[in-house]
Amino acid sequence: MSDDADDDNADDKVHCARGGRHRMERRRLLGLVAVGLSSGCLGSLPGATGPRNPPDAPAGEPRDTPEVPPVRISEVDFEATDDGRLRVFGTVVNDSGAERIATVEARVSVRDEESTRSQELAVPAAGSADFAIEFEFEFDVFRNNGDLNVSLA
The missing domain is CATH 2.60.40.10 (Immunoglobulins)
Incomplete structure (x- = not known):
């Protein structure tokens, strides 16, 4: 084999090695992002907050819903x-x-x-x-x- 062929093979190996390393880093990054995002989604489901019934009407003032006039x-x-x-x-x-x-x-x-x-x-x-x-x-x-x-x- 000639020296040019060996240089091409060496470049291919370096390129593959770099591409592989970048793919591994990309996979690791995507995995970490997925874990980070899903941790917020896997928490407890939101529950009801606040009172279940509306507050009482003010004393001496009954609550009336205005009616639409006929x-x-x-x-x-x-x-x-x-x-x-x-x-x-x-x-x-x-x-x-x-x-x-x-x-x-x-x-x-x-x-x-x-x-x-x-x-x-x-x-x-x-x-x-x-x-x-x-x-x-x-x-x-x-x-x-x-x-x-x-x-x-």
């Missing part, structure tokens, strides 16, 4: 009328088993001016009714500087 406003929006004024519209829902009369009250304020208007409507049992209330305010002025509050009176 007649309520479900949607409100606003738009411009054909002549550029403000129109507030929406839907009133009645979840009760009887027809209800509802009065929708809309309050609009623009800068220092305020206006309140209302509309009465019959809302069928387990149904809904739409409302629309128009104001003298210009839509663009309201959109830039106005406030709107709609409620059932």
Whole structure:
């Protein structure tokens, strides 16, 4: 064999030895990482903490969960009328088993001016009714500087 062939074999042996050593170090590192990560997972399972029941209501103040009223406003929006004024519209829902009369009250304020208007409507049992209330305010002025509050009176 020539000296060049011996040098190639020597390089292969060194390369294999290095690769093998790196593989062993990599395996050892991966093994240690796996043991480290699993030690946190193998601990006891989390248990319940804190009281099992909610705290008692304050003395003299019974705990009441607010009920959703059977007649309520479900949607409100606003738009411009054909002549550029403000129109507030929406839907009133009645979840009760009887027809209800509802009065929708809309309050609009623009800068220092305020206006309140209302509309009465019959809302069928387990149904809904739409409302629309128009104001003298210009839509663009309201959109830039106005406030709107709609409620059932």
